[in-house]
Amino acid sequence: MKIETIDFFYLSIPQVRNIGDGSQDCLLVRIRAGQQVGWGECEASPLVSIANLVCPMSHSACRSPLDAVLGHRIDSPADIHAINHRVREIGLDIAQTGHTLSGIDIALWDLLGRHQGRPAHELIGYSKAYPKRPYASQLFGDKPQETLEKGKAMRQAGFTAVKFGWGPFGRDLKADRDHLAAAREGVGPDVELLIDAGTVWVDDVSEAARRIEQLEAIRAGWLEEPFVGTAVHAYGELAARNSSIPLAGGEGASHPDLARQLIDFGGIKVVQIDTGRIGGITPAKTIADYARAKSIRYVNHTFTTHLALAASIVPYAGMSEFDLCEYPVEASELATHLTIERLSRDNNGRVHLPDAPGLGLTPNLATLKKFLKNVEIRVDGKTIYSTPPI
Amino acid sequence: MKIETIDFFYLSIPQVRNIGDGSQDCLLVRIRAGQQVGWGECEASPLVSIANLVCPMSHSACRSPLDAVLGHRIDSPADIHAINHRVREIGLDIAQTGHTLSGIDIALWDLLGRHQGRPAHELIGYSKAYPKRPYASQLFGDKPQETLEKGKAMRQAGFTAVKFGWGPFGRDLKADRDHLAAAREGVGPDVELLIDAGTVWVDDVSEAARRIEQLEAIRAGWLEEPFVGTAVHAYGELAARNSSIPLAGGEGASHPDLARQLIDFGGIKVVQIDTGRIGGITPAKTIADYARAKSIRYVNHTFTTHLALAASIVPYAGMSEFDLCEYPVEASELATHLTIERLSRDNNGRVHLPDAPGLGLTPNLATLKKFLKNVEIRVDGKTIYSTPPI
Numbered sequence: 047m048k049i050e051t052i053d054f055f056y057l058s059i060p061q062v063r064n065i066g067d068g069s070q071d072c073l074l075v076r077i078r079a080g081q082q083v084g085w086g087e088c089e090a091s092p093l094v095s096i097a098n099l100v101c102p103m104s105h106s107a108c109r110s111p112l113d114a115v116l117g118h119r120i121d122s123p124a125d126i127h128a129i130n131h132r133v134r135e136i137g138l139d140i141a142q143t144g145h146t147l148s149g150i151d152i153a154l155w156d157l158l159g160r161h162q163g164r165p166a167h168e169l170i171g172y173s174k175a176y177p178k179r180p181y182a183s184q185l186f187g188d189k190p191q192e193t194l195e196k197g198k199a200m201r202q203a204g205f206t207a208v209k210f211g212w213g214p215f216g217r218d219l220k221a222d223r224d225h226l227a228a229a230r231e232g233v234g235p236d237v238e239l240l241i242d243a244g245t246v247w248v249d250d251v252s253e254a255a256r257r258i259e260q261l262e263a264i265r266a267g268w269l270e271e272p273f274v275g276t277a278v279h280a281y282g283e284l285a286a287r288n289s290s291i292p293l294a295g296g297e298g299a300s301h302p303d304l305a306r307q308l309i310d311f312g313g314i315k316v317v318q319i320d321t322g323r324i325g326g327i328t329p330a331k332t333i334a335d336y337a338r339a340k341s342i343r344y345v346n347h348t349f350t351t352h353l354a355l356a357a358s359i360v361p362y363a364g365m366s367e368f369d370l371c372e373y374p375v376e377a378s379e380l381a382t383h384l385t386i387e388r389l390s391r392d393n394n395g396r397v398h399l400p401d402a403p404g405l406g407l408t409p410n411l412a413t414l415k416k417f418l419k420n421v422e423i424r425v426d427g428k429t430i431y432s433t434p435p436i
Numbered sequence: 437m438k439i440e441t442i443d444f445f446y447l448s449i450p451q452v453r454n455i456g457d458g459s460q461d462c463l464l465v466r467i468r469a470g471q472q473v474g475w476g477e478c479e480a481s482p483l484v485s486i487a488n489l490v491c492p493m494s495h496s497a498c499r500s501p502l503d504a505v506l507g508h509r510i511d512s513p514a515d516i517h518a519i520n521h522r523v524r525e526i527g528l529d530i531a532q533t534g535h536t537l538s539g540i541d542i543a544l545w546d547l548l549g550r551h552q553g554r555p556a557h558e559l560i561g562y563s564k565a566y567p568k569r570p571y572a573s574q575l576f577g578d579k580p581q582e583t584l585e586k587g588k589a590m591r592q593a594g595f596t597a598v599k600f601g602w603g604p605f606g607r608d609l610k611a612d613r614d615h616l617a618a619a620r621e622g623v624g625p626d627v628e629l630l631i632d633a634g635t636v637w638v639d640d641v642s643e644a645a646r647r648i649e650q651l652e653a654i655r656a657g658w659l660e661e662p663f664v665g666t667a668v669h670a671y672g673e674l675a676a677r678n679s680s681i682p683l684a685g686g687e688g689a690s691h692p693d694l695a696r697q698l699i700d701f702g703g704i705k706v707v708q709i710d711t712g713r714i715g716g717i718t719p720a721k722t723i724a725d726y727a728r729a730k731s732i733r734y735v736n737h738t739f740t741t742h743l744a745l746a747a748s749i750v751p752y753a754g755m756s757e758f759d760l761c762e763y764p765v766e767a768s769e770l771a772t773h774l775t776i777e778r779l780s781r782d783n784n785g786r787v788h789l790p791d792a793p794g795l796g797l798t799p800n801l802a803t804l805k806k807f808l809k810n811v812e813i814r815v816d817g818k819t820i821y822s823t824p825p826i
Contacts (some may be wrong), residue, residue: 056815058492068529070494091494091530093815097487098532102448104481105458106602107635131638138635138664139458140481141690141713142488142532212496245497245528248521249693276693279700298494300531303639303666310669311701323531360608422814425483 047079047120047161053434054099055090057417059380066185066212066244069381074409075149077157079120084157087354088149089322097148100431109136111146112414123169126154128327137422144300144325151326152357159404165361166405170331172364177396179206180373181240183349186213190228197232204395208233211242223260230264242270244366249277251284261291268316270294275304280313285313294318297347301331320347321358330361344368350377351384356405363399371397383413411436437510437551443824444489446482447807449770454665456575456602456634459740459771464799465539465548468697469510474547475799477744478539479712486811489543490821497528501536516544518564520718534715537662540749541716549794556795562720562754568785569596570763571630573739576603580618589621594785595822597760598623601632613650632660639667643675651681658706660684668702675703684708687737692719699730710737711748720751734758740767740775746795753789761787773803801826
């Protein structure tokens with residue numbers, strides 16, 4: 047098949063709030079080849095990646111991904127690997143390239159899977175997809191009592207693991223202790239409790255170290271993103287100073303090398319990859335393989351739609367030793383209804399990838415129409431992007 | 437002063453060629469506060485960073501730099517540091533943030549310097565700016581004979597150091613040897629000869645290692661960017677396998693942490709920072725200090741305008757031990773004429789920062805008018821960007 051069109055759709059709820067909820071907008075990708083359609087999603091600022099898709103060439107290493115995708119053939123997984131490599135090469139000097147590439151790569155795996163009638167996890171080399179144990183992923187409440195109620199609700203909903211993150215956490219030692227205690231009280235003694243600092247300490251190792259005792263007190267399963275993803279030295283120092291709480295990170299990686307450095311030099315014990323940022327399923331699989339080789343834990347990162355959720359599980363679907371998966375529980379209406387199908391929990395509380403070609407999820411046209419933003423970009427009077435027809 | 441406006445101007449020559457010449461377009465930044473104007477430049481895909489400047493909020497860590505700049509005060513260097521920090525914080529999840537921030541940060545130093553009547557290098561803490569010894573930076577010729585002629589021309593122009601990069605280099609062992617020999621023959625035996633592989637081997641250590649002997653034969657002063665800037669492990673392996681040719685890199689860093697990792701774990705002996713990519717003068721100065729502390733060499737990276745050249749020298753202007761500077765010698769008409777003033781070589785062949793407030797360079801309005809691209813971005817019928825009046 048020859049790749050004929052790539053369409054980017056910017057979807058957003060009407061009023062985006064200034065909170066850590068990444069499900070408030072969405073950049074959906076549609077790729078067509080022959081009679082087939084594939085869907086993907088970038089976890090990116092939609093307008094920035096749309097501009098990246100259509101940007102004029104600046105020089106040989108500063109070019110849009112389009113040149114590496116449109117008109118090229120896609121008949122086998124090797125073709126997708128080659129496209130991924132080529133997009134990086136010609137987009138080397140555009141910082142946004144990894145984010146933009148992500149949705150394209152995901153859509154290509156979906157497309158090839160649909161064409162061959164095989165699920166994406168088979169195409170990338172797995173003979174089977176193991177069910178994953180979902181952890182309920184949510185923001186801290188504004189007040190400890192709200193955190194407690196959120197925890198209780200997730201325990202009652204049957205989750206065996208719950209994560210709290212972002213919100214007010216990390217700014218005041220006393221308030222943090224109250225939130226952490228409330229989180230543990232809410233989920234009860236037996237639920238695995240995970241804490242996400244949302245990069246609040248940037249690269250300040252001392253601030254992070256001051257919370258370790260609090261995290262031990264509530265038996266936190268991990269401390270996620272104490273620092274920004276680039277602060278490898280800070281991760282490494284904190285890991286060296288603390289042996290009780292495993293460090294988790296990697297969601298910010300827009301290139302597999304950045305995740306690798308957190309493993310090699312940052313001392314993380316859990317690597318969390320967002321397929322919508324790292325460049326798609328292709329590099330995420332590379333990191334899953336690397337995590338296995340280094341005997342650390344791989345977990346998906348996702349906070350948005352079930353299309354993004356499925357894409358984030360595919361890279362480690364066939365690795366039974368990595369049994370946990372992030373599972374959004376407070377996504378926006380847009381994210382919740384983006385796809386017709388959803389990855390619901392089974393009677394044992396587990397999440398399964400759809401047993402269907404590609405990613406097995408189809409966007410709901412009604413949702414697309416409801417939340418679609420109309421974007422137009424003109425350069426010297428020529429329209430180089432306008433929102434495509436659904 | 438309160439920051440009132442930020443204007444981005446996309447300039448481009450009419451026909452951009454698919455070569456490694458980054459001077460073919462330009463993203464110029466103008467910031468106004470009170471009666472003052474400051475100018476900066478992003479080394480970025482212009483359209484992508486324009487979209488970044490005006491993008492709607494996706495969530496609390498996925499926001500335009502504007503929110504951290506417009507309406508904020510700029511009265512002292514501490515204000516610029518605070519703005520730099522805040523742009524990173526609210527733009528954490530936009531991969532393009534570092535590139536977009538760069539021109540803003542540069543313009544802020546220019547603005548504050550003009551307001552206080554002091555050169556930017558003084559504001560960042562240097563009592564004096566040492567002249568730098570320029571190396572002529574150019575692309576390999578298509579054929580060895582052309583490389584030879586280019587080398588000869590630069591020797592005749594009085595340069596004591598010359599660099600060749602990109603072009604055909606790195607793809608064929610035999611052809612590489614011919615180009616390298618031609619380069620040495622062209623510049624003669626006494627000129628410092630530097631080689632830039634332009635990331636051609638991506639992360640393939642063996643391919644790079646195969647060139648070491650060739651580089652020794654021509655007494656190369658360094659091997660620059662054998663790999664992409666993220667491939668820290670590959671740099672580290674090549675550094676361990678080769679003690680004769682210093683490795684240089686860092687131009688791709690869009691965050692100071694990424695440059696730091698090349699120093700800490702990549703074994704580079706020369707760190708090359710593009711102020712237009714790393715987030716501006718502020719983080720570039722951080723890396724200059726770090727290089728000094730780690731006893732490795734700091735050199736600017738720039739291939740475009742003299743505004744970018746000046747901004748790239750400021751971070752290490754007061755460090756006499758770092759005497760070399762990259763100096764573009766084959767920039768486009770746009771880049772050559774962007775500013776009224778230029779950083780010419782003195783009678784000793786040295787380059788001086790202007791002895792003037794800020795960066796000391798003023799854009800040439802005729803050049804702006806000649807090369808300006810008109811861009812318009814509309815979302816849901818509302819124009820959120822249109823090229824501002826010059």
